[in-house]
Amino acid sequence: MTEALVITDVTPRDGLQDASGFVPLEDKIALVEGLVSAGFAHVEVTSFVHPLRIPMLPDGDQLVPRVAHLSKHLVALAPNIKGVERAITAGLPAVMLVASASESHNQANLNRSRQDTLAILSETARYAHSRELLVHGAISAAFECPFEGWVPVANVVEMAQAYREMGVTTLNLADTLGTATPKMVKERIHAVREATDSSIPLGLHLHDRQGWALANVAMAYEWDVRHFESALGGLGGCPYAPGAAGNVDTEKLVAFFEAQGITTGVDLDKLAILRRQLLNVIARHLPTPEEGAS
Template identity: 40%
Template sequence: MTTPEPALPMVVPAEGLPARVRIHEVGARDGLQNEKATVPTAVKAEFVRRLADAGLTTIEATSFVHPKWVPQLADAEQLFPLVRDLPGVHLPVLVPNDRGLDRALALGAGRIAVFASATESFAKANLNRTVDEALAMFAPVVEKARARNVHVRGYLSMCFGDPWEGAVPVPQVVRVCRALLDLGCDELSLGDTIGVATPGHVRALLAALNEQHIPTSALGVHFHDTYGQALSNTLAALQHGVTTVDASAGGLGGCPYAKSATGNLATEDLVWMLQGLGIDTGVDLGRLTATSVWMAGQLGRPSPSRTVKALGGTTQPHKE
């Protein structure tokens, strides 16, 4: 794999920011799950390997949801054994219910994630349940996972806005966060699913969570860049002390509930900002950029990441 020699940002540290940030890479799962054309299992496995080679240590590998609902990830049983032994890499997988957990445990998964909603409308659309019914469904899943020493992440979608309900009240989000932690989740990922958050809103939610004795150390953030706010929202979270940030290599993925949504925060864009701030990620930006250029070639379209375009060019390679 040819690795470009990237330009590097001038490093100008800012006060009050963490020394290191853990990037929770979601490209292989969240990034690919809505692709219409089936991505071969071997390509997905190579994608995960290249992400690991670039220095990412938490890579969400796949989802054990029923293939009927997410056909792109129907190969979870075939994919996970191909990547599960990568040294020094955590490979969390999404599980929707007890059956999904059993499938993941059978393959030796050591980290799982459950996917809840802060709003009734999205809970109904995504899970066909109320918020509280979904939490009740997750309770035995989390309990079983924790009994097997499996790390549990709780995703919470629609933390800032909902396409049906509009702006989501902060106390409503805090209530569901508290419930997920009480179930036994080790960490939470606060999702701006339709990308409407702004920095002040981010700070207000984080402060409200702390007021209810939810520590910042248990929180990660997951911003979409629909309105170009993902990096500014991330910086607001870092200023509050958050050290876990979700991102997708090459900016893969999108939100089907928001017109013109540009998808997940691109990992390269995040790394560029963090490097400029002197924040350690352990990620090699050149290798990561090369990986996203390669994956764009597999998908047959340019990466939407601004940093990939700047460092890797807009011409994509032929499929290997």
């Protein structure tokens, strides 16, 4: 049986991690509450990464206990066992692991080699499973790298096979730069499924530099991908990927599926209000010219 559509809104994590204006804790809580109220059961709420690496998200330990009751499908990025421990203490049922298909991007993003990262993630996954957490996996730069250009399919397959051994619940292919084409999406979905025996549900985490994200969504959906990630207002990017575009816009993604007669369960009117509120918060906390120059 084909899976039901799942859209995970990643605004509180990926959307805010390199936002131009800092979003205070209470506004982050209101954002998660608003997303769940609008119909999103799946929300990536924060990142349990050291704040020196992601200074816009230093407050996950305070955020999660305030929102964990809203949905059983909340998730946070956790790069290692310490991140998983923080997720457990905060009350989350699931974590997202991430590694890059590009050696250069992995070094920039995680400050270590791909092989060292996979070793750490393998230990992290075992620990998370031992504590009865769901473990999701993501392959960053699964299409193109800001430093190396086109990423070989073999690199993506290698990462997918490693995640399969970790026992991940879902596996996302991330278009970190936002330059993937439908042809590339089809190619990599096919290759990963062959390598993992179609045993892991695939998802797409799309950025939208070229305006092709919805075409990529359509291609993936035709190939039975049912997990997609997006952010309000197309916010987001990667602080360690020069030229990375914002995420595919949540409202556009929802409207796209609804136009095809595919029910999302999301209230677009509520989303529009929430987007305006969030952008106003970010605008209020933009650095002053003096702060920007310091």
